């Protein structure tokens with residue numbers, strides 16, 4: 165299976181696009197719902213939790229794991245790839261979603277000013293600033309942390325007055341910091357669930373970009389280039405779902421994310 169990991173439900177927005185583009189593969193989705201959100205936690209905690217999740221996905225037979233979470237990609241990916249992988253599973257692979265997004269985002273902007281909404285963890289890591297400057301050194305990038313958006317999504321508040329208040333406020337703050345922004349990236353996998361509200365609150369000329377399609381294209385490309393990994397993946401089009409919270413909690417949330425009638429298993433990650 166291809167493993168996809170997120171702190172909670174957010175990675176389901178990535179899984180949906182990945183399964184559309186690559187329906188033949190088998191997938192295991194793991195949401196660490198019991199410990200979400202990650203975005204306001206320390207580097208040490210995010211790294212520890214992410215490594216536990218990656219190890220669990222390896223143990224259940226995923227030679228390839230995608231961190232379908234920007235916070236985990238920004239804070240834990242490099243350490244896992246460089247320090248842990250050679251020790252625990254040298255033939256397995258872990259990919260993140262910051263880099264493929266950074267490689268593409270500059271293609272959307274005419275004004276060369278873009279805005280990024282992300283969790284506080286992703287913003288303070290500066291991963292997007294660093295990665296984007298490699299591929300598009302001419303882009304002016306302004307980040308804005310939205311600490312309230314993930315708790316709103318995890319609690320199903322997708323279109324309430326409270327959600328509109330925070331979305332409107334964060335958009336105003338971002339555009340006040342750089343009025344020339346013509347492209348906004350939702351750099352947290354939970355945020356596409358707020359897409360309708362964000363779109364309504366953004367000026368019409370500003371493009372709104374989500375990562376699902378970008379990650380799906382990049383994964384397809386990776387699998388074409390890495391036949392040694394591809395040949396180890398089952399292809400019967402199935403998906404299994406795992407959560408660290410209760411099965412009932414996950415099922416209810418997954419429905420909001422458009423995944424009805426999923427078979428969910430509970431998993432404990434703590435050592």
Ligand code: DGL
Nearest residue numbers: 171174202203234235353
């Ligand atoms: N969905 C995650 C991301 O893409 C993180 C959400 C959180 O747990 O704060 O950043």
